[in-house]
Amino acid sequence: MRLGVIADDFTGATDIAGFLVANGLRTVQLNGVPPDDLPVEADAVVISLKSRSCPVERAVAESLASLEWLRGRGCPQFFFKYCSTFDSTPRGNIGPVTDALLDALGEDFTVVCPALPVNGRTIYNGYLFVNGVPLHESGMRHHPVTPMTDSNLLRLMDAQSRGRSGNVPHGVIDRGAAALHSALAEMRASGFRYAVLDALDDAHLAVIGQAVSDMRLVTGGSGLADGMARGWGGGQRGVADAAAEGRPSGGRAVILSGSCSGMTNAQVAAYRAAAPALPVSVERCLLDAGYTAELAGWAAAQPRDGLAPLIYATMPPEGVKAVQDRFGAAEASAAVERVFGALARRLMEEGFERFIVAGGETSGVVTQSLGIGGFHIGPQIAPGVPWVRAVGRPLSLALKSGNFGGERFFFEAQAAA
Numbered sequence: 474m475r476l477g478v479i480a481d482d483f484t485g486a487t488d489i490a491g492f493l494v495a496n497g498l499r500t501v502q503l504n505g506v507p508p509d510d511l512p513v514e515a516d517a518v519v520i521s522l523k524s525r526s527c528p529v530e531r532a533v534a535e536s537l538a539s540l541e542w543l544r545g546r547g548c549p550q551f552f553f554k555y556c557s558t559f560d561s562t563p564r565g566n567i568g569p570v571t572d573a574l575l576d577a578l579g580e581d582f583t584v585v586c587p588a589l590p591v592n593g594r595t596i597y598n599g600y601l602f603v604n605g606v607p608l609h610e611s612g613m614r615h616h617p618v619t620p621m622t623d624s625n626l627l628r629l630m631d632a633q634s635r636g637r638s639g640n641v642p643h644g645v646i647d648r649g650a651a652a653l654h655s656a657l658a659e660m661r662a663s664g665f666r667y668a669v670l671d672a673l674d675d676a677h678l679a680v681i682g683q684a685v686s687d688m689r690l691v692t693g694g695s696g697l698a699d700g701m702a703r704g705w706g707g708g709q710r711g712v713a714d715a716a717a718e719g720r721p722s723g724g725r726a727v728i729l730s731g732s733c734s735g736m737t738n739a740q741v742a743a744y745r746a747a748a749p750a751l752p753v754s755v756e757r758c759l760l761d762a763g764y765t766a767e768l769a770g771w772a773a774a775q776p777r778d779g780l781a782p783l784i785y786a787t788m789p790p791e792g793v794k795a796v797q798d799r800f801g802a803a804e805a806s807a808a809v810e811r812v813f814g815a816l817a818r819r820l821m822e823e824g825f826e827r828f829i830v831a832g833g834e835t836s837g838v839v840t841q842s843l844g845i846g847g848f849h850i851g852p853q854i855a856p857g858v859p860w861v862r863a864v865g866r867p868l869s870l871a872l873k874s875g876n877f878g879g880e881r882f883f884f885e886a887q888a889a890a
């Protein structure tokens with residue numbers, strides 16, 4: 474095993490796994506802390522947790538348990554994967570998990586690099602941008618669980634971690650891997666614990682990938698993993714081979730959308746104009762015990778030979794705000810997640826085999842509720858969104874980060890299967 478990844482949500486995990494596979498690395502994704510005796514043969518293992526917005530103590534404990542599992546397999550390098558929009562609460566969990574992983578490894582320094590230029594996430598002078606707009610001005614300011622109201626990664630990291638952050642500006646990275654390597658050594662010697670790395674494009678990520686090759690723990694988004702893996706010249710097999718086991722099976726498909734991001738709103742609007750689509754009532758998620766059965770019945774009754782039915786809680790920011798004012802933010806999101814989890818299980822019992830899911834938390838709850846232990850990673854539908862196939866089960870999933878994919882993603886996912 475060459476790389477062990479601990480991902481703080483399920484779409485994030487398939488995102489990074491997809492990039493590793495695209496670089497020819499045979500990659501397995503394991504959902505939750507794996508059992509001790511699980512046999513795994515792969516170039517990279519990605520452990521997906523649902524630790525982005527859970528209590529800090531749980532996020533730390535699960536991340537440390539994952540680290541121990543990977544160390545027990547002789548893994549030489551570790552990657553803490555979080556969101557390219559640095560989704561976190563004021564207490565964490567990115568800072569506390571990074572600190573705990575550093576301590577467990579006996580290390581005192583790492584990099585912070587959520588950049589993913591192919592999807593418009595860039596870092597300039599330590600500020601994170603989404604499609605050219607500072608993070609706090611992007612749709613992320615309205616996120617239902619982790620609204621992002623600051624774009625400065627140093628400030629964000631310092632507020633939730635134990636150490637001090639410094640920035641390595643793009644000018645240094647332009648000078649190449651050796652220059653960056655020395656800059657990192659100097660920062661470490663000056664007492665910084667985290668180096669926030671600028672990255673404006675894939676060339677920067679390739680330089681960073683080279684410069685961090687001897688770092689035991691790196692942290693960031695899937696762009697950094699792509700930069701690292703590009704320098705490794707492929708795993709044991711070619712790219713097509715690496716993706717073969719994850720190709721989607723046939724079978725009945727359904728789309729479950731729990732993301733309220735700007736892009737998912739656009740994707741839902743484009744899809745429901747052409748296909749059967751049913752909005753979810755948050756009030757009924759909270760109050761009506763028979764609601765899941767009704768949603769499942771509706772999906773099962775849709776024609777089998779047309780476009781897959783869509784069930785969506787997706788709403789624009791004003792709608793989400795009204796729901797949260799009425800029911801409470803945590804209560805509303807928990808109720809919607811509960812219904813999507815139960816619904817996925819029922820649909821599987823009805824014979825659905827392909828699940829296209831929008832939203833990281835939503836994907837986590839669906840995967841857990843389907844009882845899937847791990848995934849083979851298949852070909853990418855859009856950058857950061859591969860089809861994945863459950864290990865030993867006839868189930869294929871496309872777990873879409875809220876903000877990923879183009880407007881026709883739901884159509885493209887079905888065409889790619």
Ligand SMILES: Nc1ncnc2c1ncn2[C@@H]1O[C@H](COP(=O)(O)OP(=O)(O)O)[C@@H](O)[C@H]1O
Binds near residue numbers: 734788809834873
């Ligand atoms: N209409 C709604 N009102 C309030 N919360 C919602 C609504 N629809 C979905 N949610 C919740 O918002 C959260 C969206 O998070 P997630 O699934 O991670 O999407 P994203 O990938 O966009 O971050 C989930 O907890 C979901 O249950």
Ligand SMILES: O=C(O)[C@@H](O)C(=O)COP(=O)(O)O
Binds near residue numbers: 485556589
């Ligand atoms: O890095 C990313 O943007 C994604 O991999 C990711 O973490 C997805 O999170 P959600 O937007 O919550 O799906």
